[in-house]
């Protein structure tokens with residue numbers, strides 16, 4: 571990992587290597603914590619955070635869902651992320667990933683969590699394409715997981731929760747160990763839910779189809795893609811998808827802040843479309859990268875430039 575100089579913790583910028591936590595931190599044992607993944611792109615006008623407002627709002631929402639009282643306001647956390655990138659500016663020559671986390675620290679043991687102190691930290695480091703640069707062009711091979719996505723009956727997928735990632739991690743491992751690059755998880759009714767950390771799209775007969783938000787995170791990249799599709803006059807359907815429909819899709823791709831727009835060329839040994847990045851996927855990718863790089867004026871309000 572490419573280290574930076576400072577990490578923001580509880581209101582202060584501290585040295586990267588001093589950003590540690592006690593072994594009896596509550597989150598480490600009982601798994602209640604929330605985080606975000608936000609990107610800052612190295613545009614022609616310098617580093618710019620993409621959709622800072624929406625990511626920070628989702629962080630606050632995640633904390634609310636899981637009964638974690640965040641001691642900072644949304645504005646304070648937005649400013650903290652800006653301040654952190656400014657302080658680390660000399661460490662960055664390419665795109666940056668920002669990882670805020672709200673977790674429960676050292677103070678009380680036992681499952682009941684309201685007696686533990688709430689800690690807030692933000693790290694940022696230079697991070698390229700999550701699934702590899704080649705994946706953005708060539709696409710990846712995907713396996714439908716034997717792990718079902720956390721059921722809404724017992725987990726809360728609208729929170730970007732630390733605990734939800736156990737399910738993601740097992741699915742991801744299974745996919746990698748089986749020779750694939752990413753997992754696609756079904757929900758407990760057998761419909762497509764999402765990837766281990768990405769939302770999912772298919773294209774059939776020129777129409778863009780993505781599952782409803784009932785078994786996935788409310789993804790900001792998914793929202794950006796739907797916005798782009800709308801601008802381009804591409805028809806959009808947000809509805810349930812079954813695995814056999816995926817097999818006969820013309821194109822498929824994943825979206826996420828980390829994965830950006832990653833084409834899928836194969837699912838469960840079935841080639842998707844012509845086995846290469848599809849035409850509509852390419853168009854959406856091009857528009858997406860224009861927006862995040864500040865080359866589409868209409869969406870300048872999505873960018874927070876770091877001075």
Ligand SMILES: *Cc1c(COP(=O)(O)O)cnc(C)c1O
Pocket residue numbers: 607730764765766767768769786787788789790791792825826827828
């Ligand atoms: C973060 C995440 C995504 C992607 O959301 P974005 O807002 O696009 O970054 C999708 N699914 C899960 C489970 C996630 O944690």
